[in-house]
Amino acid sequence: MWICQHVLFIIFTLNCVSGAASLIHVFGYEGKEVKISCPYIKGYESYEKYLCKNGCGYSDILITTLQRNTSKYLIYDDTKKTIITVTISDLRSHDAGKYWCGVSRLGKDLYTEVQLEVKKDRCCDTVSKIQSIEKGSVSISCPYDFEYVNNLKYICRGNRPSTCLQQAVITSDTKQNGQFRLTDDRKSSIFTVTISSLTLRDSGSYLCGVQRKVGLDVFSAVELEVKELELFHISGIVGHPVTLQCPNPPEQRDKKMFLCKGDQHNNCTDIMENQRKFMLHNVSSSCFSVTITDLEAADAGTYYCGSDSQLSYIKIQLTVVSTDQSSTVSPIITDEQITSLTTSPHLTDVTLFYILPAVLALLLILVFLLWMVLKYKSRSKKVDGVGLNVLNSDVGMISNDIYELQENAVYMNTSSPPNMSNHDDIYTNILYRKDLSQLGNM
Known part of the structure; x- marks a missing residue:
């Protein structure tokens, strides 16, 4: 009996599969959910509906309207529109394959074949x-197939296609949204998104999307890098010239060199046409120079210069002072400015190259001479000290000799008082004292 029922079930299943009336293609992304909508004819609103997979055997039934929902499947029967909607959540690659939407009835069930693709x-x-450069602008070109010329175009941040349309920063329906502007060239099948007033936060991944009526949308990926704008401070004196150094990288040689003045890069006035006031010179593969002749107070302000108004340019803050103030004001030179100026010959670099070693050598010579003087004085003190000791010793010896001679003289005078009648003794004593006096004077 069981064998007969099993054979009948297989025959029923084969009849169902072979009798499929239509095929629905459904696409979804891993980790996301997908909705499968299957219509049915009127008159079966109260019948049980279900979703099954593969051969649609008993073990292949995933959800029924009696269950309504499980951890992965949710089924809803819209009896007014006669549509069964099944939501499959947390998609995985193994969820891809063939499914069936079924309506239970006596005899053959009603069914619709569904093919699910998971990406x-x-x-x-x-x-x-x-x-691009901070405070500049950039244009992102997004090509598409000609068959989608009338389809919705959009761009979003990130690289997740599943949420791109919902998080789009601009679409072809809006065309302008803040700093984003979208234009569509239908003849060349390219839509362009321009981002103005760039900041460092605008760096990152972007997706250009084209909506499709059937299947997943079409995307192309872009990685945008916004570089920090270099700022230089330069001071000049009224009536004197000042030279500005501007970048001119080799890859931008075919671009027009520019120098403009204004607070905002996107809204500044190009002043290169006045060649009498602004003189272009020293053009090389890495930079070019512009000299502003006969500075005036009105020349002070913010300048932008380079060879590409979108990518390669710098910002210069020029300060102009009078002749009286020039002695107290000096230009501010940053490390970046020095690095930039080394790309081309410059008088300041040559001067620093020769002056710095000379100054260092002079300092070393002064230190050496000071050391020699201190050493000489130290030795002189030692020599003077020794000579003084010797001199004191000699004086002491002489003083002692004089003292002994005086004692002897006194002793002689007291022991043998001179006899007034003895002229020889008196004469001898006088000679002795005279000799003693001469020795004392020594």
Whole structure:
């Protein structure tokens, strides 16, 4: 009996599969959810509906309207529109395959075949890389197939296609949204998104999307890098010239060199046309120079210069002072400015190259001479000390001799008082004292 029922079930299943009336394609991303909508004919609103997979055997039934929901599947029967909607959550690659929407009835069930395709939720194998400068602007070109010329175009941040349209920063319906502007060239099948007033926070991944009526949207990936704008401070004197150094990288040689004045880069006035006031010179593969002749107080302000108004340029803050103030004001030179100026010959660099070693050598010579003087004085003190001791010793000896001679003289006078009648003794005593007096004077 069981064998007969099993055979009948297989025959029923084969009849169901072979009798499929339509095929629905559904696409989803890993980790996300997908909705499968299957219509049915009127008159079966009260019948049980279900979703099954593969051969749709008993073990292949995933959800029924009697269950309503499980941890992964949710089924809803819209009896007014006669549509069964099944939501499959937390998609994985093994969820891809063939499904069936079924309506239980006596005899053959009603069914609709569904083919589910699951893709990874990231894009793309090829990524275009572009760069720009802070406070500048950049244009992102997004090509598409001609068959989608009338479809909705959009761009979003990140690289997750599943949420790109919901998080789009601009679409072809809006065309302008803050710093984003979208234009569509239908003849060349390219839509362009321009981002103005760039900041460092605008760096990151972007997806260009084209909405499709059937299946997943079409995407292309872009990686944007916004570089920090270099700022230089320069001072000049009224009536004197001042020279500005501007970048001119080799890859931008075909670009027009520019120098403009204004607080905002996107809204500044190009002043290179006045060649009498602004003289262009020293053009090389890395930079060019612009000399502002006969400075005036009105020349002070903010300047932007370079060879690419979108990518390669710098910001210069020029201060102009009068002749009286020039002695107390000096230009501020940053490390970046020195690095920039080394890319081309400059008088300041040559001067520093020769002066600095000379100053260091002079300091070393002065230190050496000071050391020699101190050493000489130290030795002189030692020599003077020794000579003084010797001199004192000699004086002491002489004093002692004089003292002994005086004692002897006194002794002689007291022991043998002179006899007034003895002239020889008196004469001898006088000679002795005379000799003693001469010795004392020594």
